[in-house]
Amino acid sequence: MEWLPIVAVVVTGLMVGVELSVAFVINPITDALPEDARVLARSHGARMLGRLMPFWYIGSTLLVAAAALVVPGAATLAWTAVGLLLASVVLSVTLLVPIADRSKTWTPETAPDDHREQSTRWDRLHLVRLALIVAAFVLVTVAVAQ
Structure with missing residues (x-):
């Protein structure tokens, strides 16, 4: 099972890289x-990433939890990372996904008058989520390196 913590770090790190991008x-x-x-670009991005990211977030969380089980010396760090990833999932589902779901259908003709404000709110919330997953990535990386 030595490969599991490595996979957890790589998968979580790639997710962080996408979200940073x-x-x-x-x-x-x-x-x-x-x-x-x-x-149109925001709408397409919401559709494309909306299909992929739920699996990536849940998969990363499960992999980090599994890594916490096989890296007992650093389990506290790894379980803290799991908690941060779970917080990012809750934040996503409750605040970011509703905005993204609305924006998936927008066209230049159908976008609401406040579409820029909604996009700005999504961007600010995304930065909070990004801080959570970066911290989780750092913690799981440190945990598996010990």
């Missing part, structure tokens, strides 16, 4: 586009 690369690029293109 969303926050600091993809969304700033889309926000610089003309308004119609921005709405």
Whole structure:
């Protein structure tokens, strides 16, 4: 089972990388586009990542929990990472997903008047989620390195 903690770190690290990219690369690029293109890009991103990320978040959480079971010397760090990942899932489901679900259907013609405000709120909440998963990644990495 020596491979399990490594897989947990890699899968969680890749998820963190994608979410960092969303926050600091993809969304700033889309926000610089003309308004119609921005709405379409955000809508497409919500659809595409909305299909993938639930599995990635739950999978990462389960892998880190499994790693906590096989790395007993650092279980406290790993279980704290699990708690942070669970908090990110709760934050996602309760606050981010409702915004993303609405934005999936937006077109330049159907986007609500407050679509920019909703996108900005999603971006701010995403930064909170990002802080949680980065901290979880650091903790699980330290745990398995001990």
